[in-house]
Every structure is written in structure tokens, then in C-alpha cells.
Amino acid sequence: MKRYALAALVLATLSSSEAWAHTGHGTATSITSGFAHPFSGFDHVLAMAAIGLWAGSLGRRAILGLPASFLGAMALGFCAALMGSEVPMIELGITASVLGLGLAVLLNLQPSIVLAAGACGIFGIFHGYAHGTEIAPAMSAVDYGVGFLSASALLLGCGLGLQSAVRRVPAMSRIFGGGVALAGVALFFV
Template sequence: MRKTTASRSLALFAALVLPFAASAHTGVDGGMHHGFTTGFLHPLTGADHLAAMVAVGLWSALAARRAWPDLLWAPLAFAGMLLAGALMGLAGVQLPAVEPMIAASLLVLGLLVATRVHLPAVVAMAVVGVFAIFHGVAHGHELASEEGAALTLAGMVGATVLLHLAGIALGWALRHANAWLPRVAGAAVVVLGASLLAQAV
């Protein structure tokens, strides 16, 4: 039954991604093909960003005491502050220690996933929101030379939301699974964060 639930979660994620992928490759309106696709694929091209976004959704599902609205506070905060950080990066704003903070975010999020700690909504939003700003600034700097900034950011936020949903679906499927599965997932994120932090400092 649990395997069926996990399979359905993955199928749901694929169903959510495909319409965005199809629209991203139309290439008919002077920017949709380039700007939206670039933004949509950007969070998927770096293991650090990918792991962080999935981990936020995973932790939200594992730690939620109720499905609504506990599942959404942290993902909404991350997506919103990621967009704010990306706008800062596009505007040329420089923040100190961006790469170390991204690595630290993986350490913290991995520990939250592994321990399934429940935090008050305001605290959870603040924790992920601060880290999301640094992820957003990094994205903004990397995309500053791209044309069609609005479409690029729309694609990036769309991919972020879908990655959060993938994490939520996976976390919800694992809520009643063997306790070691979430711990292994969290530990993998921690290891990735630790290796990136060692490179960044």
C-alpha cells in the first residue's frame, strides 16, 4: 500500500511538471521559449537548490500536525522570499557569504527532515525565508544577463513550487513509513550541505 502511495505521488508530480514543460517549449511569443524555459530549468540544474526546495516540502509534510494549512506555510515562505532574493540579485544587490549560507541551509533543512521537528508557523517561515533569500540572490546573479526577466522569474518560481509539491507528496507518503526512511533522506541532504560548506569556506 505504501509503495502504491509513493508511486502515485511520483505520478502526480510528473503530471504537474509536464504541462509546464510543454508550455515552456512553445517558442512562439518572443521570450516564452528562452526566458521561461531558462527560469524553469534553472532550479533543476544545481543539486544544492534542488535538494533545498524538495527538502522544504518534505519537512513540511513530515512535521505537519494537520494537512491544512501546516503543509503550506514553509513552502509559501520559501517561494516568496526566493522571488524577493532573485529580484535583489537581478538588481545587483550583493549579500555576504551567499554560498556558505546556501550550504548551511542544506545542513539545517536536512536536520529538520531527519528529526521531523515541528516548529510554529511563524518560526518555520522565518527559518526557510532567510535561507530562501540567499538561494534567490544566487539565482538572480546567475540570470542577470538573461533577456525576458519576468518570464525567467515566472519559470523559476513555477519550478520551485513544483519541487515543493514533489517534496510534500513524498513526505506525505513517508509519514507512516519506517522511521529510518525520512532519516536517510535528511542525512543525505546534510551530507550534501556539509560537502558544499567545506568547499565554500
């Protein structure tokens, strides 16, 4: 039964459409729109799931450290976008995050927690900035931010859950990492 639930969750996540991210433009829908937005981009879903998977493989301190670094940096990137700051090469940074995180999982990289969290933080700035550029003018930035950070935490948790599920079969983790890395390569050409 657990396999079916996991498969349903993965299929629901992968079948998200871009229209789900734009549920309305009023303050009342800011949290909903923010929550839906991370699910609308395949690149966001893959990067966050890969961070959770990688954190789970690195162990105890990384389980909190990598997601916290990513979420904190996302919040900073989001604020930078709202303030009108320029962060260069956003799409390239997001694509590099998918490729890099996929390779980290595929190759089972085991760097120090500080280095891994730093990499996740850099990638988080790009993802957060992208979310900040998508907010509609009439929306509450705080509510939208709460929504997309909550959804991002959920996706990171799904990656951690995936690590728990594949722990007994290490090849599955590498297959997922390889798939994420290939998606990252493909994104360079899209």
C-alpha cells in the same frame, strides 16, 4: 507502479546536468531557462525537497506556510540581485540551508510554524539571489522569474509528495533528512 514512477522522478531530478539550466539567451527562452535552472543545482533540489518534506511533517498550516515563505523570499532575493544589491555569503547561506533543512527533517524538529516559515524565508533569500545572478542580460527577468519560481514550487510539491509516500515508514523521512544533512556538510568542502 507508483514506486517506479517515484523512483524515475527522483532519478531524473538527481541526474540533471548544469547545461540544462542554460538553454538559450533570448526572451523566448527565458521561461524555459528559468524553469530549468533550479534542477541544475543539487543544492537547490535538496533544499526544496527537504522543505516540502518538513512542511508535510509539521502539518496543515505548514504545508502552505513553509513553501509560500520560501517562494516569497526567493522572489525578494531575485529582485535584490536584479537591482544590484549585495547579499553577503550567498554560497554559505545556500549550503547552510541544505544542512539546516536536512537536520530539521532528520531530527523531526517541530518548531512553531512562524519560526519554521521564518527559517525557510531566510534560506529562500539566498536561493533567489543566486538565481538572480544567473540570468543572462538579454533575458526577460519577469519570464525567467516565473520559470524558476514555477520549477521551485514543483520541487517543493515533490517534497510534500515524498512526505506522503514515507508517512507510513517514519525512518525513511529521517534517512532522507540525514542524506540531505550529509550533502550539506559535503558542500562546505566543495
